[in-house]
Amino acid sequence: MVKYNITEKKKKEAAYISALSTGLVEKIYEKILLKFVVEKKYRDPEYTAAKMAAEIGYNARYISAVVHLRYRDNFSQLINEFRIKESMYMIADKHFADMKMEDIALATGFANRQSFYSAFFRKNGMTPTEYRLRHIAKTTQNDPAENNYED
Numbered sequence: 001m002v003k004y005n006i007t008e009k010k011k012k013e014a015a016y017i018s019a020l021s022t023g024l025v026e027k028i029y030e031k032i033l034l035k036f037v038v039e040k041k042y043r044d045p046e047y048t049a050a051k052m053a054a055e056i057g058y059n060a061r062y063i064s065a066v067v068h069l070r071y072r073d074n075f076s077q078l079i080n081e082f083r084i085k086e087s088m089y090m091i092a093d094k095h096f097a098d099m100k101m102e103d104i105a106l107a108t109g110f111a112n113r114q115s116f117y118s119a120f121f122r123k124n125g126m127t128p129t130e131y132r133l134r135h136i137a138k139t140t141q142n143d144p145a146e147n148n149y150e151d
Helices: 022-038 049-056 060-071 075-092 101-107 113-124 128-142
Strands: none
Touching (some): 022 049, 022 060, 022 075, 049 060, 060 075, 075 113, 101 113, 101 128, 113 128
16 A cells, blocks of 8 residues: 655756856855755755755756756755755654654644655655654663663
8 A cells, every 4th residue: 555645756957067067066065065954944844946046146057956966866855855864863862752743844844744744755665653663662672771670
Protein backbone atom coordinates (compact mmCIF):
# COMPACT_ATOMS: atom_id res chain seq x y z
CA MET A 1 0.00 0.00 0.00
CA VAL A 2 1.38 3.39 -0.97
CA LYS A 3 1.19 5.92 1.85
CA TYR A 4 1.73 9.02 -0.22
CA ASN A 5 1.20 9.96 -3.82
CA ILE A 6 4.86 10.54 -4.65
CA THR A 7 5.91 11.03 -8.23
CA GLU A 8 9.48 11.49 -9.28
CA LYS A 9 10.15 14.79 -11.00
CA LYS A 10 11.95 14.82 -14.31
CA LYS A 11 15.54 15.98 -14.14
CA LYS A 12 16.29 18.79 -16.52
CA GLU A 13 19.36 20.89 -17.13
CA ALA A 14 19.36 24.18 -15.25
CA ALA A 15 19.27 27.24 -17.44
CA TYR A 16 22.21 29.65 -17.36
CA ILE A 17 24.83 27.01 -16.45
CA SER A 18 27.01 27.99 -19.38
CA ALA A 19 26.87 31.66 -18.31
CA LEU A 20 28.46 30.96 -14.93
CA SER A 21 32.20 31.03 -14.40
CA THR A 22 33.75 28.82 -11.73
CA GLY A 23 34.45 31.84 -9.56
CA LEU A 24 30.87 33.05 -9.79
CA VAL A 25 29.54 29.57 -8.98
CA GLU A 26 31.68 29.49 -5.83
CA LYS A 27 30.63 33.00 -4.81
CA ILE A 28 26.91 32.20 -5.19
CA TYR A 29 27.38 28.80 -3.51
CA GLU A 30 28.91 30.49 -0.43
CA LYS A 31 25.98 32.91 -0.26
CA ILE A 32 23.50 30.04 -0.50
CA LEU A 33 25.27 28.28 2.37
CA LEU A 34 25.19 31.48 4.41
CA LYS A 35 21.43 31.82 3.89
CA PHE A 36 20.70 28.18 4.75
CA VAL A 37 23.33 27.13 7.28
CA VAL A 38 23.85 30.37 9.21
CA GLU A 39 20.62 32.30 8.76
CA LYS A 40 18.40 29.20 8.43
CA LYS A 41 16.19 30.90 5.84
CA TYR A 42 14.69 27.50 4.95
CA ARG A 43 12.52 27.86 8.06
CA ASP A 44 10.43 30.42 6.18
CA PRO A 45 7.71 28.42 4.37
CA GLU A 46 7.49 31.12 1.70
CA TYR A 47 11.23 31.33 1.00
CA THR A 48 11.98 30.99 -2.72
CA ALA A 49 14.90 31.27 -5.09
CA ALA A 50 13.52 34.67 -6.10
CA LYS A 51 13.62 35.90 -2.50
CA MET A 52 17.15 34.58 -2.09
CA ALA A 53 18.15 36.26 -5.35
CA ALA A 54 16.85 39.60 -4.10
CA GLU A 55 18.76 39.19 -0.83
CA ILE A 56 22.10 38.22 -2.35
CA GLY A 57 21.94 40.30 -5.51
CA TYR A 58 21.97 37.60 -8.18
CA ASN A 59 19.48 36.35 -10.72
CA ALA A 60 17.17 33.54 -9.47
CA ARG A 61 18.15 31.49 -12.51
CA TYR A 62 21.81 31.73 -11.46
CA ILE A 63 20.86 30.45 -8.02
CA SER A 64 18.95 27.56 -9.58
CA ALA A 65 21.91 26.76 -11.83
CA VAL A 66 24.35 26.75 -8.88
CA VAL A 67 22.00 24.54 -6.84
CA HIS A 68 21.86 22.15 -9.78
CA LEU A 69 25.64 22.16 -10.25
CA ARG A 70 26.57 21.79 -6.58
CA TYR A 71 23.72 19.67 -5.20
CA ARG A 72 22.22 17.98 -8.28
CA ASP A 73 18.82 19.15 -7.04
CA ASN A 74 16.42 21.96 -7.70
CA PHE A 75 15.86 24.77 -5.20
CA SER A 76 12.70 23.35 -3.63
CA GLN A 77 14.30 19.92 -3.17
CA LEU A 78 17.34 21.53 -1.56
CA ILE A 79 15.28 23.62 0.83
CA ASN A 80 13.26 20.53 1.80
CA GLU A 81 16.53 18.65 2.42
CA PHE A 82 17.56 21.25 5.00
CA ARG A 83 14.08 21.18 6.55
CA ILE A 84 14.03 17.39 6.79
CA LYS A 85 17.50 17.23 8.34
CA GLU A 86 16.51 19.71 11.04
CA SER A 87 13.22 17.91 11.65
CA MET A 88 15.09 14.60 12.04
CA TYR A 89 17.32 16.22 14.64
CA MET A 90 14.30 17.62 16.50
CA ILE A 91 12.39 14.33 16.37
CA ALA A 92 15.38 12.44 17.78
CA ASP A 93 16.28 15.02 20.44
CA LYS A 94 14.71 14.38 23.84
CA HIS A 95 14.30 18.14 24.37
CA PHE A 96 11.64 18.12 21.65
CA ALA A 97 9.97 14.85 22.70
CA ASP A 98 6.75 16.57 23.75
CA MET A 99 6.49 18.53 20.51
CA LYS A 100 3.77 17.47 18.07
CA MET A 101 4.81 16.58 14.53
CA GLU A 102 2.79 19.46 13.14
CA ASP A 103 4.72 21.88 15.38
CA ILE A 104 8.03 20.39 14.22
CA ALA A 105 6.86 20.75 10.62
CA LEU A 106 6.01 24.41 11.10
CA ALA A 107 9.22 25.11 13.06
CA THR A 108 11.35 23.72 10.24
CA GLY A 109 9.61 25.64 7.47
CA PHE A 110 6.98 23.30 6.08
CA ALA A 111 3.70 25.03 5.27
CA ASN A 112 1.60 22.16 6.60
CA ARG A 113 1.68 18.69 8.10
CA GLN A 114 0.90 16.93 4.81
CA SER A 115 3.81 18.45 2.88
CA PHE A 116 6.09 17.60 5.82
CA TYR A 117 4.98 13.97 5.96
CA SER A 118 5.23 13.58 2.20
CA ALA A 119 8.75 15.06 1.98
CA PHE A 120 9.91 13.14 5.06
CA PHE A 121 8.56 9.85 3.70
CA ARG A 122 10.15 10.47 0.28
CA LYS A 123 13.54 11.04 1.93
CA ASN A 124 13.47 8.37 4.66
CA GLY A 125 10.97 5.74 3.55
CA MET A 126 9.04 6.14 6.79
CA THR A 127 6.80 8.71 8.42
CA PRO A 128 8.12 11.13 11.05
CA THR A 129 6.13 9.25 13.71
CA GLU A 130 7.70 5.93 12.66
CA TYR A 131 11.13 7.62 12.77
CA ARG A 132 10.45 8.88 16.30
CA LEU A 133 9.30 5.44 17.49
CA ARG A 134 12.36 3.73 15.99
CA HIS A 135 14.68 6.31 17.49
CA ILE A 136 13.06 6.02 20.92
CA ALA A 137 13.38 2.23 20.76
CA LYS A 138 17.10 2.47 19.85
CA THR A 139 17.80 5.05 22.56
CA THR A 140 16.08 3.02 25.26
CA GLN A 141 18.04 -0.11 24.31
CA ASN A 142 21.39 1.71 24.30
CA ASP A 143 20.95 3.92 27.38
CA PRO A 144 21.92 2.11 30.61
CA ALA A 145 20.41 4.96 32.64
CA GLU A 146 17.01 4.02 31.23
CA ASN A 147 17.34 0.53 32.72
CA ASN A 148 16.63 0.57 36.41
CA TYR A 149 18.56 -2.45 37.58
CA GLU A 150 18.56 -3.21 41.26
CA ASP A 151 21.47 -5.07 42.78
